[in-house]
Amino acid sequence: NAGVTQTPKFQVLKTGQSMTLQCAQDMNHNSMYWYRQDPGMGLRLIYYSASEGTTDKGEVPNGYNVSRLNKREFSLRLESAAPSQTSVYFCASSEASRDRKAFFGQGTRLTVV
């Protein structure tokens, strides 16, 4: 009964370091999303993937890359971390039908120093 699993839960990076946030879902959903959440800014879409093999930019894609490895997995990569990328990151997945209820992972708290 895992749903959406994100790793890691916490991470501290130095400016310029790189890292990949992992996300996997076991609900056979076609669509997957990466959001960041900052105080007063709500959830902002970084990238999304409508289906396996497709990705598209969201509202705030700069500084990030994504890979839809297969239907289950959608990873987010920071190539050169910056303090502005300090945030809470959420992965989510949803069905591709009209009923696009999104289910979220537990989040990754990332601090870039």
Place this chain on the structure above:
Amino acid sequence: QKEVEQNSGPLSVPEGAIASLNCTYSDRGSQSFFWYRQYSGKSPELIMSIYSNGDKEDGRFTAQLNKASQYVSLLIRDSQPSDSATYLCAVNMRSGGYQKVTFGTGTKLQVIP
């Protein structure tokens, strides 16, 4: 204009009162609307979905949709301190040939015992 707009609050209501949360959206073609609850430090969880004009009730929660006015609301009856959280409005919107879920910034609700 933001795609999905909410008053950030905080909205304070006494225990037992009705809390009314509001949301407007920009895409007239949107078909699916959701309310999520997010406790501090936790991930968003889906509490209501609505697709047709009118009211949809689920326990103490009622979602209301008016597509002509591009307006969706959430009523919480008999508010409890445990309802204190941030409520996120989400709308399934068209974007570049795809459908994606866009969130508002959330309204913080405080239920005063």
